[in-house]
Amino acid sequence: MAHRLRPEGLPLRNPFSEEMSLKDILQVQNLGKTYRSGDQTLAVLREISFALAEGSTCAVIGPSGSGKTTLLAICAGLERPTSGTVILNGKNLGLMDENQLAQLRNREVGFIFQSFQLIPTLTALENVMVPAEIQGRNHARPRASELLEQVGLEDRFHHYPVQLSAGEQQRVALARAFINRPKILFADEPTGNLDAETSETVARLLFELNRVVGTTLVLVTHNPDLAAFTERIIQLRGGVIAADRRRSGGAFGASNTSA
Numbered sequence: 001m002a003h004r005l006r007p008e009g010l011p012l013r014n015p016f017s018e019e020m021s022l023k024d025i026l027q028v029q030n031l032g033k034t035y036r037s038g039d040q041t042l043a044v045l046r047e048i049s050f051a052l053a054e055g056s057t058c059a060v061i062g063p064s065g066s067g068k069t070t071l072l073a074i075c076a077g078l079e080r081p082t083s084g085t086v087i088l089n090g091k092n093l094g095l096m097d098e099n100q101l102a103q104l105r106n107r108e109v110g111f112i113f114q115s116f117q118l119i120p121t122l123t124a125l126e127n128v129m130v131p132a133e134i135q136g137r138n139h140a141r142p143r144a145s146e147l148l149e150q151v152g153l154e155d156r157f158h159h160y161p162v163q164l165s166a167g168e169q170q171r172v173a174l175a176r177a178f179i180n181r182p183k184i185l186f187a188d189e190p191t192g193n194l195d196a197e198t199s200e201t202v203a204r205l206l207f208e209l210n211r212v213v214g215t216t217l218v219l220v221t222h223n224p225d226l227a228a229f230t231e232r233i234i235q236l237r238g239g240v241i242a243a244d245r246r247r248s249g250g251a252f253g254a255s256n257t258s259a
C-alpha cells in the first residue's frame with residue numbers, strides 16, 4: 001500500500017488525451033464593444049466567445065476594420081468592453097480597477113504593438129528593462145541582456161530606437177514583452193512593418209520564446225505563413241467570429257486539421 005501513488009477514487013489521467021489539456025488562460029464570454037459618435041453607435045465587436053488553453057498559440061485574422069485590434073486590447077486589459085466578460089488567468093477583468101489592471105498587465109501580460117512603442121529616450125537595453133523595473137526586480141539588467149542576445153541584438157544594447165532598423169526595434173519590443181515571463185502574449189501584427197526576411201526572424205523568435213517560456217501566444221496577422229504556425233485560427237468578420245479552426249498540434253498529427 002505504501003507504494004500506491006494515487007489515492008483511491010481519483011481518475012487516472014491519460015497524458016495524451018484532450019482532457020489533459022491545461023486550464024484556460026483566457027475566457028471571453030459574450031463580448032461586445034460599441035463606439036458612439038454623435039447619435040450613431042458603431043458595433044465593433046458582437047457576441048464574441050472563446051477560450052484559450054494555457055500554453056497554446058492562436059492567430060486572429062480578418063479584414064481591416066473587423067475588430068482584431070479592439071479584441072486584443074480588451075483581452076489584454078488595455079480597453080474596457082461594452083458588454084460581456086474577460087477572465088484572464090482566473091481573474092475577471094471587469095471587476096478590476098485601473099490600478100489592478102495596470103498591475104495585471106505588467107505581471108501577466110505581454111503586448112507587442114505593430115508600431116513598436118519603444119521609449120525614444122531609452123536605449124535598447126533600458127527599454128527591455130522597463131517592465132521589470134516597474135515590478136522592482138533586482139536582476140533586470142542581466143535578464144534584459146540575455147533576452148536581447150536571444151533576439152540577436154547582442155551588439156545593439158546601447159543603441160537608441162532611432163538608431164535601430166524597424167526589424168531591430170520590433171525585436172527589442174519582443175524582448176521587452178518577455179522580460180516578466182508573461183502568462184500570455186498578445187502581438188498585433190508583429191511582422192506587419194517588416195520585410196520578408198526580418199519577418200521570418202521575428203516569427204521564429206515568437207514561437208521559440210513561446211515554446212521555451214510556455215507563454216500563450218495570441219497574434220493578429222495578415223501573414224498566412226505566420227497564421228499557419230498556430231494551433232488555432234479565429235477569423236473575425238464585421239465584429240463577429242466567422243470561423244474558429246483548431247489543429248491538433250504538437251507531436252501527434254501536426255498537419256491534422258479539424259473545423
Ligand SMILES: Nc1ncnc2c1ncn2[C@@H]1O[C@H](COP(=O)(O)OP(=O)(O)O)[C@@H](O)[C@H]1O
Pocket residue numbers: 035036042044062063064065066067068069070071
Ligand atoms: N476609439 C474608437 N472610436 C471609434 N471607432 C473605433 C475606435 N477604435 C476602433 N474603431 C473602429 O472599430 C472598427 C474595428 O477597428 P480595429 O479593431 O482597429 O480593427 P482591425 O484591427 O481589425 O483593423 C473600425 O471600424 C474602427 O474604425
Ligand SMILES: [Mg+2]
Pocket residue numbers: 068069070
Ligand atoms: Mg488592427
